[in-house]
Amino acid sequence: EKAEEAEKAGISQGLLVKVEQGYTRKGLSGRVELHLAERGSLTVLPEEAAEASDIPPLDGFFTKVSQLGTGGEANVRGVVASVSQVRTFPRPEGEGKVLRVKILDDGNEATLVFWDEKVEEAASVKPGDLVEVVMGKVKEDSLGGREIHVRRSSHVKVKPSFAPPPAVKVVEAEPTPIGKLQPGVRGVTIEGTIVEAPNLKEVTLRDGSKAKVAELTVKDETGSVKVSAWREIGEILSKLPPGLKVKLKGVTVKEGFAGGVEIATTSSTTLEVKSAGEAAEG
Template structure:
């Protein structure tokens, strides 16, 4: 409910829910509550509960209606959305429009789900539409500017750092005329970007440039990707370019060049546990002369550095015998699935394949396969058990809970966007697969590529 002082969440119990069937129970109708009980809500705000001793009066006659003007929806910045808000309205530009998915609901009926990502100057957020509400997206396209009213914030099922929005029957989408131009706040030092959200502008010097990569999307489309590190004397940050931008700037960017990046998007990556930079349509990247002393690379504060790697990396196209090896490459293909199975706690085999005699103790185990490319070839790598949980950042039990729900496809899309093109070092056992007729790697350990560590390794090799 809303009055001129704010909003309140109302919880009705038992027979009180009959009010929902009244013909005039609709938005902007007045309601009077008697003997409600105020309680602290799930997300910290106050709720009013109405039970058997309470009373809900729809369209009361003893109220001055002039004191309660019609509800209007004021848009807020995406960065201001919190779980304490029961309902929000926002405006922004569509930067992602995901395909419509169909699924079978618990009652056996067919359900539909579709999502989009909306951007304003303060940040971006995912909005999910269910069932008949998905029809509201039929006329929308990427780069459309829209307003969306009456959305409900909720915590992402599998990411405690992320808030998403869901629609309801009162949600209204309106397409706005004209474009939405972003003017990102100018950030003076790169370290501050780890505390920022949304669209920003900053300058830095290139301290590392990846080779141009080609990655495969789930749709079968192959696209170009280019990553580089921009640094100043406070920190470094990873910047990712896609498609035509990647191809164009792969010919222009070199270590030591100065850059001005305007109206770029700060996004969190669970793969690196850091905020990174992506370009949007309003972004510009300009080469310029800069002089910055004491350049810093990326600070991996709090992250463990594995010491179990020799640095003797095998070329993928030379792997033709079984054994323990290390490879260095990038994730080249979308995450298409995550397998979860019941396993013996002793031998880790599937229950139906257990032969150790201790199969009565069962646990859920997860398997993730990633395709790695090192420039000489590609190879399938398999992460199992705790290694799978580590790279995906989610416990097996949580994955098992959403496997048969629409949330699973959303999760795969999100993780794929974080994983694609990321550099990684892997240690594991190479073995020939009769199924794929190729060598594959069962992963024992892995880590992100750290430029300073790799330079130190190369220098030591040269000295030897």
């Protein structure tokens, strides 16, 4: 009965409501839940209601991307910068689905990872939309960035065409000498010669999907570095012979397993292949 009343009242995220004669108890997830029984009532209040002055603004319930930790839950919001294709993968109980949406919040980047039935809620999301996620699970990705996993218990709200699609400002950076690479830096440009034939393999990612990655070593006059080139760029590099000079723009530098540094391509990395003559001159 109370559920029908809430539905008729048009209850949705962001509305100001007044609850009378409710009671609290711990839910299955361990969170405190507010319940309405027969005597309880739920009223939608206008924004100008007197009670509204005591309610913190909705912005206060969201955590800035720059302040996200890892391992806990968080409410986040951001403008969509890019949307991946839906990926499917096998599960014992059937097919799983995952969708990744990159958002920007005051210039800081995070990735929303929608799982299974939540993928449908984000199916029409496009760059420029504002996405709000309540009760997302925060995790750290393999490059030290932040992912917010949108699960069955999460709540999603989309405000279409909230802002112009974020533009990526391209700055032509000079290549960083390989010997001066420092871990933890993103958006780096390197230029060097392929040392040996790249090794292309297929790996299974944390979300169950599969991706191809090429592993190779690139060197310049200051040193050499291991490169993990993902997906399309990896497939292109796997076909190039040793001795060819390449330029990679927008890579991420991280600590290597055996000390030193390694680099990895990202979705925004671009590849420029130099001619054999240029390689010989370098």
